[in-house]
Amino acid sequence: MAEPRRRRAATAEKVTRLLDVTEEIMLAEGYAAVSSRSVAARAEITAPLxxxxxxxxxxxxxxxxxxxxxETLARTEAALTSPQPLGAWWELVSDPRGTGLTVEFVAAANHRPALRTEVGRVARELRRMQMEAMTSILGEYGLDLDDFPPALVTAAVQGLAFAVVADRAAGHDTAHEEATAAMTRLVARLEARRAGPPEE
Incomplete structure (x- = not known):
């Protein structure tokens, strides 16, 4: 009985290694660099394996x-239910690694129908989670939902993070650092407003 367990553990380790290697290639060289040969070589296995x-x-x-x-859905839920949801969410979506992979997946999905379907499913689930959270908490930040509807806030935050990471990765000089800093300051002010005046 022990031998099959060892084989299953070895299989899980190999699969994890292949997924890790694929992510590394996507982040370093872009999704187009992912091939049977490149992944196998980086993982030190054969392409048939x-x-x-x-x-x-x-x-x-x-x-x-x-x-x-x-992982992203779990981390997003944790961020949006944390003591400072806007701050935690912005920190999560502006993470270069996570959003960098999203940029690559979206680009790859333009050419791979199977991936396009899955990217769409994940995007809808993330946006649903984000909008539900914004609907319940934006008022706590002093924001009127008529002026700042959840659909606008979620698209603006997620979209800015996506654009900043994409431009940075492409080496485009589009003032992305200034945009990131400005959003970080805005989120900090909103969190301070939500917390209210300090207790005396």
Whole structure:
């Protein structure tokens, strides 16, 4: 009985390594650099063994996305229910690694229908979670939902983070550092407003 358990553990470790390697390539070189050969070489296995675990590169991309999505959904929920939800959420979405992968997945999805379906599913689930949270907490920040509807706030925050990371990765000089700093200051002011005056 012990031998099958060792084999299953070894398989799980190999799969994890392949997912990790694929993420590394996507972040360093872009999704187009992901191939059977590049992933296998980085993971120090053969290409046929890679395809034993993932029949196609699309299957590999989807597995990477699903693992990342599970983590992102959990971290987003934790951020939006934290003592400073806007601050924690902005810190999460402006993380270069996580959003950098999102940028690559969106780009890859333009050319891979199987991935496009999965990216759409994850995006809808994230946006639903974000909008539900904003609907319940924006008033605590002194924001009128008619002027700042949840759909606007979620698109603005998520969209800015996406644009900043994409421009930084591409080396475009679009004042992305200034935009990030301004959003960080705005979020800090809103969190201070929500907390109210300090107790005497």
């Amino acid at each position: 890679l395809h034993y675990y993932f029949a196609t590169i699309d299957d590999l991309f989807v597995a990477v996305l699903r693992r990342r999505a599970e």
